[in-house]
Amino acid sequence: MKTVYHAANTRGNQNHGWLNANHSFSFANYYDPSRMNFGALRVLNDDDIAAGMGFGTHPHNNMEIITLPLKGDLEHKDSMGYSEVIKEGDIQVLSAGSGIEHSEYNKNRDKPINLLQLWIFPNKQNVTPRYEQLSIRxxxxxxxxxxxxxxxxxxxxxxxxxxxxxxxxxxxxxxxxxxxxxxxxxxxxxxxxxxxxxxxxxxxxxxxxxxxxxxxxxxxxxxxxxxxxxxxxxxxx
Missing domain, CATH: 2.60.120.10 (Jelly Rolls)
Incomplete structure (x- = not known):
C-alpha cells in the first residue's frame, strides 16, 4: 500500500473577499508541482462563496465537473439551456466534453454557501456535453x-x-x-x-x-x- 497525506492546513488558500477557496491540488494562482493531481482527480476545491456572489459565465471542455453543496444553495446556468438550483444534499455532474459555458452563484442573498467542487479527467474526449443533478438524501x-x-x-x-x-x-x-x-x-x-x-x-x-x-x-x-x-x-x- 502506498499513501500520500495532505493536511487541511497545507492546502492552497486564496481569499478574494467574496470567495474563500481552499485547493487540495494546484489551481488558479496556487501552484505546487508536487500537488498537481491524485491519479485522474485533478481538482478538489473547498469553496466558501459570499451571499449573492459567484462565478460569471466561463468555459470548460473535456473535464468531468462534480459539485456537492455542503451548506446553502448554488444557482447554475449553462449554454445547454439548464438553469437549476443545486441544494445541500444534491450532487451535480457537468460533463464538459466538446465545450460548454456556465455560471455559478450563491442563490442565497443572506448567507454564504460552502461547497466542494471536483474535476476528474475523462476517459473519452470531446463527448457531447451533458448535465445531471440528483438528490442523494x-x-x-x-x-x-x-x-x-x-x-x-x-x-x-x-x-x-x-x-x-x-x-x-x-x-x-x-x-x-x-x-x-x-x-x-x-x-x-x-x-x-x-x-x-x-x-x-x-x-x-x-x-x-x-x-x-x-x-x-x-x-x-x-x-x-x-x-x-x-x-x-x-x-x-
Missing part, C-alpha cells in the same frame, strides 16, 4: 458508505465518463469500516468533511486527506459525528 445509509457516483448510468447516484466511484459515509457508531476498491488499477482519496477517522494508525481530522493506492481494501475507523468522502479514481489514465 434517499441514498444515505447511516454508518455505512453509500455510493453517489460511478461510471455506470444504471447504478446508484450520478455517472461520469471515467472509471471512478464516489462514496459518502456519515458515522456515529465508532466501528471499523472496510472499503473494497472497484478496480485494482485505482486509488482512493479519503477526504474528511467533518469529524475524524483513523487509517493505518494515522488520525485524519476535518478537511485532512489521505490518498491510498496499490491495495485492494482500505480499513477506516471513523469517529463519532464524522462525515467521510471517498473518491476512487484510476491512478493512470
Amino acid at each position: 434517499e441514498l444515505k445509509n447511516d454508518n455505512e458508505f453509500y455510493q453517489i457516483l460511478s461510471p455506470n448510468s444504471d447504478d446508484a447516484g450520478v455517472w461520469i465518463h471515467q472509471n471512478a466511484w464516489m462514496h459518502l459515509g456519515e458515522f456515529n457508531d465508532n466501528k471499523e469500516k472496510t472499503y473494497t476498491l472497484k478496480d485494482s488499477n485505482n486509488g482512493v482519496y479519503v477526504f474528511v468533511i467533518e469529524g475524524e477517522t483513523v487509517i493505518n494508525d494515522k488520525t485524519l481530522t476535518k478537511r485532512d486527506a489521505l490518498g491510498v493506492w496499490d491495495t485492494q481494501t482500505l480499513t477506516l475507523k471513523p469517529g463519532m459525528n464524522s462525515k467521510i468522502f471517498l473518491i476512487e479514481v484510476p491512478m493512470t489514465f
